[in-house]
Amino acid sequence: MTPTKWKRGRMIGSGGFGKVYKCFDANSNRVFAVKYVEFEVQSHLVQAEFQALSNEIKILEGVKHERIVQCYGCRSTPDALAIFLEYIPGGSLFDHIREFGACSEHITQHYTLQILQGLTYLHGNKIVHRDIKAANILRVDNGNIKLADFGLSKQLDDISAAKGLKTKQVGTPYWMAPELLKQKGEYGQNVDLWSVGCTVVEMLTKEPPFIKYPPIMAVHRIINCDHPRYMLPAGSSTHLQDFLKITFKVYSVDRTSAAELLKHPFVAECHSNYETNPKQEIDHWKKEKDELLKALHNQKDQTSRLQYKIDQLMKKNKDLEDTIEQIRKEKAELSNCLHMEQNENCRLKEKLAVYEKKCTSNEEKIEKETIIPQKRKRTLSPQLLATTKDFLCKVTGALETPCSSTCPHVIGQHENQISQSGEGDLHRYMKTCTKNPGHAGFIPVVKFSLDDLPATHREENLLKFIKAAADLTVRINVTMTSQHRPEYWPTSNVPYFLYNLRESQHLRTGSGIIHGVEKNTQGPCPCCKCKHSSQASNVWWKLNVVTAATLVFDDIEASNATLRLFYDREYSPLLILKDNLSVEKKDIMSDRSLLRCVTCDKKLGEKLEKMLASYLCIKKKVLDRYSEYRNVHKLMFIVSHPHGCSKHVSIGQWLNVYTLANGKYKFTYHTGTCPGSSGASVHYIGFGTYVHCGSLTSGLNYSSS
Ligand SMILES: Nc1ncnc2c1ncn2[C@@H]1O[C@H](COP(=O)(O)OP(=O)(O)OP(=O)(O)O)[C@@H](O)[C@H]1O
Numbered sequence: 030m031t032p033t034k035w036k037r038g039r040m041i042g043s044g045g046f047g048k049v050y051k052c053f054d055a056n057s058n059r060v061f062a063v064k065y066v067e068f069e070v071q072s073h074l075v076q077a078e079f080q081a082l083s084n085e086i087k088i089l090e091g092v093k094h095e096r097i098v099q100c101y102g103c104r105s106t107p108d109a110l111a112i113f114l115e116y117i118p119g120g121s122l123f124d125h126i127r128e129f130g131a132c133s134e135h136i137t138q139h140y141t142l143q144i145l146q147g148l149t150y151l152h153g154n155k156i157v158h159r160d161i162k163a164a165n166i167l168r169v170d171n172g173n174i175k176l177a178d179f180g181l182s183k184q185l186d187d188i189s190a191a192k193g194l195k196t197k198q199v200g201t202p203y204w205m206a207p208e209l210l211k212q213k214g215e216y217g218q219n220v221d222l223w224s225v226g227c228t229v230v231e232m233l234t235k236e237p238p239f240i241k242y243p244p245i246m247a248v249h250r251i252i253n254c255d256h257p258r259y260m261l262p263a264g265s266s267t268h269l270q271d272f273l274k275i276t277f278k279v280y281s282v283d284r285t286s287a288a289e290l291l292k293h294p295f296v297a298e299c300h301s302n303y304e305t306n307p308k309q310e311i312d313h314w315k316k317e318k319d320e321l322l323k324a325l326h327n328q329k330d331q332t333s334r335l336q337y338k339i340d341q342l343m344k345k346n347k348d349l350e351d352t353i354e355q356i357r358k359e360k361a362e363l364s365n366c367l368h369m370e371q372n373e374n375c376r377l378k379e380k381l382a383v384y385e386k387k388c389t390s391n392e393e394k395i396e397k398e399t400i401i402p403q404k405r406k407r408t409l410s411p412q413l414l415a416t417t418k419d420f421l422c423k424v425t426g427a428l429e430t431p432c433s434s435t436c437p438h439v440i441g442q443h444e445n446q447i448s449q450s451g452e453g454d455l456h457r458y459m460k461t462c463t464k465n466p467g468h469a470g471f472i473p474v475v476k477f478s479l480d481d482l483p484a485t486h487r488e489e490n491l492l493k494f495i496k497a498a499a500d501l502t503v504r505i506n507v508t509m510t511s512q513h514r515p516e517y518w519p520t521s522n523v524p525y526f527l528y529n530l531r532e533s534q535h536l537r538t539g540s541g542i543i544h545g546v547e548k549n550t551q552g553p554c555p556c557c558k559c560k561h562s563s564q565a566s567n568v569w570w571k572l573n574v575v576t577a578a579t580l581v582f583d584d585i586e587a588s589n590a591t592l593r594l595f596y597d598r599e600y601s602p603l604l605i606l607k608d609n610l611s612v613e614k615k616d617i618m619s620d621r622s623l624l625r626c627v628t629c630d631k632k633l634g635e636k637l638e639k640m641l642a643s644y645l646c647i648k649k650k651v652l653d654r655y656s657e658y659r660n661v662h663k664l665m666f667i668v669s670h671p672h673g674c675s676k677h678v679s680i681g682q683w684l685n686v687y688t689l690a691n692g693k694y695k696f697t698y699h700t701g702t703c704p705g706s707s708g709a710s711v712h713y714i715g716f717g718t719y720v721h722c723g724s725l726t727s728g729l730n731y732s733s734s
Contacts, residue, residue, distance in 0.1 A: 031090075031102030032061060032113055042121070044164070044178070045201075047109070051116060061101060062116045067109040079110065085181060086112060092154060096147030098167060098177040117175055119168030122232070126163055132232040134262070134269060140166070140174055141229055141272075142296040147176040148225070148287040152218040161224035162204040163231050202248045203227065203237040208281050210248050219281035222290065226276030229269075230259045255279060268295040391449055443526045443579040443620075443723040445507075445537040446673045446705035452506070452536060455673040455705075462672065462703055464724070470701035471677035474499045474668065475597050481680065486655075486664055491714070494651045495666055495678060497644035498712060501543040501637075503574060504596050504670040505624075505708060509534055509589035511582050519617055526579045538673035539580035540709035540721075541592070541624065545573030546637045554629035556608040570634035572606070574624040576708030577720055577733070578615050581622045587611045592626065594633075599675050604633075619693075619733045620722045622708075651714065659715025665700055667721055669709030683713060684729065693734040694719075702730050 032054030041062065042049045052063040066082075082103075089100040099115035119125070122140065126132065132140065144166065151158055158165075158179040165178040206223030208216045227237040238257035239247040251257070256277050261269065272295035278284045291297065448454045462468065472481050477495060479487050512532040515525045527537075549569050559565035574592060581587050591607040606626050614623035628634055655662070663682040671677055681700030688694060696713060702721055709721045711732040719732040 030057060031104065032057065032059075032063075035061070035063070035113075037063065049114075052113075060116045062114040064112045064114060065109045066112065079105075082110065082181065089156075089179075089181070092151070092156065092179075094147060094150040095173075096143050096175055097150065097179065098175045112181075114177070115175075117167035117169060117177070119170050121164050121177075122166040122168060122174060123162070123164035125168055126232065126235055131235045131262070134233065134265060137229060137232045137269075138296055138299045139172075140232060141225065142291070142299045143174050144176065144225055144228065145287045145291050145296060148218075148221050149291060151176070151179055152221070152287055157216075157218050158221045158224075159209070160204075161221050162201075162228055162237070166228070202244050202251065203240055204231075205251065206281065207252045207254075207279060210252055217281060218286070219284045222276050222284045222287060223281075225287075225290075226273050227257075229273060229276070230257075230261075233262060233265070233269075234259060266295070268293070271295070443577070444702055444704045444707040444721070445527075445539050445580055446671075446703075448536045448538070448673070452673070455538065458704065459672040459674045464703050465671075465701055468671065468677070468701070468703070470679050470681070471671055471703075472679070473598065474676040474678055477678045481678075483662075483664065483680075485662060486714070488654075490647060490650050490654065494644075494647045494712075495668070495680075497640065497647050498542065498666075498710060498718075499597075499668045499676055499678060500595075500640050501644055502668040502670075502676055502710065503541050503543060504593040504673060504676075504705075505539050505541050505574075505576055505580060505590055506593070506673070507537045507539075507581055507586050507590045509586055510537070511585040513583050513585065515617075536673075537580065538670065538705050539577060539707035540669040540705065541574045541576030541580075542668075542710040542718075543572055543594075543637060543641065544575045544623070545571070546634070546641045547571040547573075548634065548638065554627065556627050556629055558608075559629060566629035566631075568631065568634075569627055569629040570637065572626050572628065572637065573613065574626070575710065575720060576622050576624060577620050577722055578617050578622040579620055579722065580708040581612060581624055583615070584611050587624060590624075592624075596670065597676050601675065616733075619720075621720050621733050648718075652717070655715035657715070659713065662714070664714040665696075665698060665712060666714075667700055667702060667706065667709050667711050669702060669706035669721065671701075671703035672705045674705070686713075686716075695731065695734045697725070697729045697731050699728075700730065 032052070034055040035052045036055065038051035038053060038060075040048055040050050044064075047064055047066040049062055049064045052061050053059070054061060083105075086100060086103045090102050093099060098117060101113035101115070103110055103112045105111075144161065148158065148161070156179060158176060160178055161176070165176065166174050167177050168174055202210055204224045204227040206216065206220040209220045209223075231237045238259045239250050242250060256274070256279075272290070272293050275285050275290070275293070285293075446455065446458060448458065459468070465471070474496075477492075477499070479489070479492050482488070482491060510527050510530045510533055514528050514531045516528050517523055518525055547570065549571060550567060553559055553565035553567060554569035556569065559569075581590055587610045590610055591605050592610070594604045594606065595601055596604075606628060608627050610624060610626040612622050613625040615621070655664070663684075664680075665683045666678055666680040668676060668678050679701035681698060683696045683698040683700070685697045686694050687696075694716065696711070696719065698711075700711075702709070702724065706721050707723060711719045711721045713719070719734075721730065721732050724730045
């Protein structure tokens with residue numbers, strides 16, 4: 030029954046065709062919703078359209094279904110048509126989605142079922158809704174829904190087209206079926222099924238398909254698509270996907286009717302009414318409860334995991350803080366230590382200065398004992414050179430000339446490098462050398478080449494000979510001066526070298542050459558290692574080394590001596606021999622010592638055997654080649670370890686050769702030697718090999734006889 034004594038209440042919404050208010054009819058004592066459709070023009074045409082609308086409304090008054098908003102007729106006012114509707118307090122599904130978010134598939138199933146129920150009824154009564162969408166689905170408080178706005182849209186569109194409405198309809202094509210959007214397109218009830226599909230997508234995703242396009246483009250897409258595109262929530266059922274496939278059939282004839290769709294598994298399992306099926310509702314809530322419990326459980330798990338992580342981090346943090354504290358303490362201690370070390374350093378520096386002073390004075394003492402002061406050397410040299418006869422005193426070889434303690438010739442500098450501070454100081458002596466400052470005449474053995482030979486002798490074999498001699502040259506270190514050194518040279522009153530330092534320990538260094546390598550296979554190796562081993566080697570080598578007697582005087586000194594082999598460059602690997610080192614033969618007057626030592630290092634023994642063989646072979650070739658020119662070119666070379674440093678070759682000419690009473694030769698030369706050259710082999714090309722002894726007060730160097 031249409032309200033007669035009604036009063037308009039608050040506005041509850043507005044749509045494309047007018048505003049909706051709550052209203053109360055005093056006659057029936059009932060609340061309604063009233064939709065005001067306002068007129069624009071009172072033309073004849075519009076009048077006709079309104080008449081058609083009123084007639085339609087009358088028909089709709091007879092449409093009664095629990096899923097349909099009941100229409101209670103209409104009344105005309107001067108500028109509007111008031112259509113009375115059943116008041117539904119829950120608002121539209123559109124508002125619900127906006128407020129609470131998309132519906133779950135479960136809820137969507139229920140709403141879809143109820144939409145289809147409403148549509149089945151409308152279609153059964155030959156009514157097409159034409160405007161199914163969430164905004165036209167109203168929620169009853171008990172959770173069920175009703176379809177609103179049905180059947181009037183065609184009439185309202187017609188009035189709008191005739192420009193008879195104040196509010197202009199702006200078409201929302203997103204829910205419309207393709208055939209409805211096509212110009213002059215014919216359509217039937219099945220347009221509502223397409224819209225149901227769009228509304229299902231809207232319920233699940235909050236938006237119908239194609240919403241991202243402006244209306245005009247959306248229309249184009251809907252008309253031309255094979256199937257609308259949408260993104261369903263993850264885990265959506267296959268029933269749902271299949272249901273949508275059916276509703277979105279492009280050709281309306283292919284779409285299944287609303288009544289048939291009620292049998293689709295997507296909706297068939299739902300009970301039609303929420304409130305009338307408490308069991309299902311209980312199941313639903315139980316399910317929701319279970320899900321909530323599960324979520325709660327997960328949250329608890331996560332919380333306890335997070336708590337554990339926090340605890341771990343706090344512990345780690347604490348450890349780090351402790352470490353920082355520890356580092357701070359250590360730093361403080363270290364800076365304390367550093368401070369103390371700096372003080373100690375200062376103290377030691379002062380002490381060092383004192384010792385250096387002492388050391389210098391000791392060195393000076395030694396020098397006084399062993400070396401003629403420079404001043405004297407310079408002044409005496411020219412006179413001494415003048416008379417070669419004077420040189421041939423008893424000690425230097427000419428036995429017919431007696432020597433006295435004042436004999437200037439024999440107080441020659443026996444070129445041991447003496448170092449009070451051990452090996453560490455040898456480079457210092459090299460740098461501060463006064464005999465050959467800069468060592469221009471000394472060529473490191475590794476750099477020696479053909480170019481270093483005089484043009485007259487630039488021959489491969491001579492170079493090979495020098496290299497072979499260099500290979501066998503060794504550095505000899507002695508750390509003890511024997512108490513058996515004589516006070517005087519034999520049969521003279523000339524003090525013997527280092528007599529005053531006998532029984533003292535200090536480093537003396539000189540040179541020598543390996544002169545014999547003898548392989549032994551008889552009996553066990555006598556080296557220290559084999560002596561104390563049950564697996565003593567049966568193969569070993571005896572090595573003979575020639576050096577100066579003033580360098581290694583006797584077995585006491587030999588047992589405190591070492592041989593360094595292959596010391597070709599400063600960083601050559603350390604290869605030291607000292608096993609069973611002894612003096613096999615000694616000639617004080619000639620200043621020659623023949624040392625002996627052993628090795629059972631097979632690789633070394635064989636290598637030295639080969640080296641010696643090629644040395645002797647090339648030596649002979651060179652001797653043969655140059656023997657007839659030996660007095661013409663007077664070429665000679667020396668391989669030694671100046672100042673105990675790495676091997677150097679010095680090349681030059683000898684000055685004089687004296688034939689001694691015993692038929693031996695004695696040479697003098699300026700070819701470069703330094704402290705540390707004592708005992709080095711001196712090779713006179715065309716003559717043979719001798720041992721370097723020292724330098725005379727004249728500055729001349731001389732070798733053994
Ligand atoms: N019977 C009703 N009971 C309670 N509220 C209603 C009722 N009818 C409509 N409303 C409210 O009024 C709003 C506007 O409704 P109306 O039908 O005018 O517009 P619409 O359906 O949103 O848009 P259009 O008219 O373009 O389809 C609805 O969204 C709803 O919230």
